[in-house]
Amino acid sequence: MTVHRIAAVQMASGAQVAANLQEAQRLIQEAVENGAECVVLPENFAFMGANDHAKLAIQEPFGEGMIQQFLAQTAKQQGIWLIGGTIPLASGDPHRVRAACLAYNPEGICVARYDKIHLFDVDVGSHERYEESQTTDPGQEITVFDTPFGRIGLAICYDLRFPELFRCLLEQGAEIICVPSAFTDITGRAHWELLTRTRAVENLSYLIAADQGGYHVNGRKTYGDSLIVDPWGHVLNRLFQGLGVVTADIDTEHQAQLRQRFPTIHHRKILCQAR
Numbered sequence: 312m313t314v315h316r317i318a319a320v321q322m323a324s325g326a327q328v329a330a331n332l333q334e335a336q337r338l339i340q341e342a343v344e345n346g347a348e349c350v351v352l353p354e355n356f357a358f359m360g361a362n363d364h365a366k367l368a369i370q371e372p373f374g375e376g377m378i379q380q381f382l383a384q385t386a387k388q389q390g391i392w393l394i395g396g397t398i399p400l401a402s403g404d405p406h407r408v409r410a411a412c413l414a415y416n417p418e419g420i421c422v423a424r425y426d427k428i429h430l431f432d433v434d435v436g437s438h439e440r441y442e443e444s445q446t447t448d449p450g451q452e453i454t455v456f457d458t459p460f461g462r463i464g465l466a467i468c469y470d471l472r473f474p475e476l477f478r479c480l481l482e483q484g485a486e487i488i489c490v491p492s493a494f495t496d497i498t499g500r501a502h503w504e505l506l507t508r509t510r511a512v513e514n515l516s517y518l519i520a521a522d523q524g525g526y527h528v529n530g531r532k533t534y535g536d537s538l539i540v541d542p543w544g545h546v547l548n549r550l551f552q553g554l555g556v557v558t559a560d561i562d563t564e565h566q567a568q569l570r571q572r573f574p575t576i577h578h579r580k581i582l583c584q585a586r
């Protein structure tokens with residue numbers, strides 16, 4: 312069997328961890344009822360507080376804490392692969408956390424961890440400035456891991472703007488790239504579909520983007536439009552705003568044939584060395 316159903320969950324997370332986990336639980340259940348074998352949660356699914364520093368209070372050591380327990384238990388109870396958006400993990404620096412994406416197998420074992428590498432330090436408009444690096448310590452390593460339905464690479468939100476990261480994931484054999492996100496409304500309108508479809512096409516990969524999509528207690532609005540893109544750049548399914556689940560069937564046999572028939576990823580030349 313080369314066809315597998317994957318789901319992206321869209322949320323509008325708030326400042327109550329327990330309430331966010333309950334909502335995530337409900338949406339994961341809905342995805343499983345729709346036949347999903349793998350579910351991807353958005354960035355910051357368990358917590359979006361009143362300001363950037365608030366997450367420091369709910370950070371967990373890697374391998375301990377209620378959010379990681381929730382992810383492990385849910386993966387096991389539902390018998391699914393669960394890609395846990397991002398959660399704040401302790402970094403060793405008391406003022407900064409790692410924005411970590413943890414992946415669990417159907418036994419509830421954490422099999423992969425990716426810490427967001429590119430941090431969102433930008434001016435989005437006159438009233439919207441982000442300085443993620445003030446409260447987040449950047450990751451240093453790319454992450455890929457194997458599942459029965461293909462090799463998964465991980466990237467997070469602002470990482471979408473850095474094609475060299477995705478090339479590294481491709482080099483490491485990625486076939487499906489999961490991108491938990493919390494895109495801003497302004498930049499999402501301008502670039503979200505463009506970036507997600509481009510990263511899929513240029514790497515002939517499936518791309519599963521689970522986004523935050525609603526209003527948050529910090530007064531911000533996130534873009535939403537969680538979507539699943541196939542290696543030809545076709546959007547298989549999407550959800551523009553609000554809470555919900557996006558499912559689609561991925562077919563790695565079809566992908567392997569496409570990569571042979573239309574071999575752009577084999578026609579690459581090394582034109583400059585990475586810094």
Ligand SMILES: O=C(O)CNC(=O)[C@H](CS)NC(=O)CCC(=O)C(=O)O
Nearest residue numbers: 355431441443468469493494495498
């Ligand atoms: O806004 C929040 O509170 C939650 N957002 C996040 O946690 C992160 C870091 S601030 N957002 C992004 O990376 C947006 C990237 C983006 O929007 C782009 O690249 O255009």
